[in-house]
Amino acid sequence: MQNPTASPFSSPLAPTWLRPPEGDLNRLDGNVWSSTASRTPDGELLLGGVRASELLERFGSPLYVVDEADMRTRAEGAAAAFAEAFRAIGAEVELHYASKAFLSIDIARWMAEAGLGLDVASGGELEVALAAGIEPARIGLHGNNKSRAEIRRAVEAGLGSIIVDSLQEIERIGEVAAELGRVQPVMIRLNAGIHASTHSYLATSHEDQKFGLTFDVARTAAARIRELDSLELLGLHSHIGSSIYEAAGFGAAAEKLMRFRAELLEGGPVPEVNLGGGFGIAYLPSDDAPTLDALARGIAGEVARVCEETGSDMPRITFEPGRAIAGPAGTTLYTVGTTKDVSVPLEGGGAARRRYVAVDGGMSDNIRPALYGSNYCARLANRVSEAAPQLVRVVGKHCESGDIVVHDDYLPEDVAPDDLLAVPATGAYCWSMASHYNYLDRPAVVAVRDGSARTLVRRITIDDLLAADTAWTPEENS
Known part of the structure; x- marks a missing residue:
């Protein structure tokens, strides 16, 4: 669509979202630029x-x-915003930086110094995290096709969690952990069926895509994990997409996960629920991205509502912001x-x-x-x-x-x-x-x-x- 405005400088080729020039073209919009620009x-x-x-x-x-100052401040601010929002509803919360957004040894250290754990999605990202001296217990390993070598490295290092993405993976992790004489905490990644308002390639929780397990398959996964002495069911994981501006999608995912968790609690503890990340940022002056404070309060409110409606206790809640910190x-x-x-x-x-x-x-x-x-x-x-x-x-x-x-x-x-x-x-x-x-x-x-x-x-x-x-x-x- 073309821009219908009558600005003397606007072009008929300009898309509707592009604001016609007003004032100084040299201005740096604080909505988009880093804080020291x-x-x-x-x-x-x-x-x-x-x-x-x-x-x-x-x-x-x-x-x-x-x-550097901007990135460190955003990491510290995210940790503080979510801690305050979830403290208000009586919940413990932890943030893991989604390292796939942007990772180096220095950046991993900045995140740790800001109080964040680390989410890695490959053996290579794991090696960077370990080279940075990140405490293994504060690292989670993702991936829909983890190799046996990646799993072994994670178990040997003592990672705090491995996020399970298939039934086959349960057997692989269980075998490796048994060989090493370890009990490995794992989380089940659920495909919650929530459609994030984003590009189809960025929406990671609709039904027809490679990530996560349906709730029916997840029941089988939970039962199998509990059968294996070398595995511990740490919790449930969901990631509904990227560049998300509203808390409602997280609330819908939380509702599905918390109701499923209430069912699984009949068979044993499920101490943690990870609602992923994907918080959006402003790329253009016209973008209306939420502050992390507002998003944290909105999501906390949704989680509190769901726990009250399901009669569930409040689990530890985890998030994985990446873009919102690095972008x-x-x-x-x-x-x-x-x-x-x-x-x-x-x-x-x-x-x-x-x-x-x-x-x-x-x-x-x-x-x-x-x-x-x-x-x-x-x-x-x-x-x-x-x-x-x-x-x-x-x-x-x-x-x-x-x-x-x-x-x-x-x-x-x-x-x-x-x-x-x-x-x-x-x-x-x-x-x-x-x-x-x-x-x-x-x-x-x-x-x-x-x-x-x-x-x-x-x-x-x-x-x-x-x-x-x-x-x-x-x-x-x-």
Whole structure:
């Protein structure tokens, strides 16, 4: 749908959600940008007190930038918000950071220092968590196809929970734990049938998809777990999707899980219920994302209601936020290479102009626009401009027409080669889903704080990729 507004700068090609330019195009909306983002007196973007140009000069372009103070504050704030909300209903609550959003050794340590446990979804993520010194009892292992080697590593390390995703997995975990002489706590992942208001690929609790067990199968799973001396039924797990803005979906999932838990309590204890994560954030100034305080209070209210209605005792409640902590703390910096104006025919006749702004990264550093149709925004990072707004599409340099970084936004008319662009809210699922498509570098990750910057993860270059190619001989190519 096109934007019907009459703003003198609005474009008939603009989607309805894109607000026509009002006021200063150089402004950094606090709804989207990390808390320390600002501009210098001469107009350059500052992140954690460090200039964008300095960051790219030192660490290369493109570049992932993590606002350390912002990320730590969000983690601490999430823990405090949920503790307060659930204390009010007489419940114990624990948060595990969903490491698939964005993980490095430093970030794992930041989460632990903020009081969060860690949720990992593979053997590789588990190794990072262990390398960071995270207490194994505060780590949970997910995955719909865990290998026997991953299970053995988890049991040997003493993980606090393994989340069961199939009946076959119960046997594998039980066998490994028995071989090691351990009793491994496990949780049953339930497919609660709740449809989150999100992209179909992000909704993880509808019936026709790979995650979780139906309630009928879960009854069999619980009985089998209780039969095995090497396993302990810790609780029930549900994850209804990602980028969720309302508490109602969590309440609906809680109701189903709590009623099922009441049934299972007849056969033994079920001390924990994990309601997953998926809390949404603002990617655009027009997004109305809830605060974690409001979301925590809303979900706690839903849980209290369900416990009262079912006559159930209050279990320990666990959540797994990832995007809500990492997403707003991250910004990706790019350098503009070329610009191109394209005339687009309109249905009613005539044409409108769209400017394509090509940067030195693209779908290899942010696959989400191509994969999910996700929307982002962009701002000039090296200067301010008083030029008129121009509808733009920021694209990458890959050999794909779908290589889009920002589908639609307004930038100043004078955006030009060698300008720096910043795309906010890229802290979650960008670096972690990055690739080397077309043999591009994988950008470095740097942390900024109090005017200084340091590398968290170094850039992976073409030299690194060639070194992995067994046919490459450095001597012949020098």
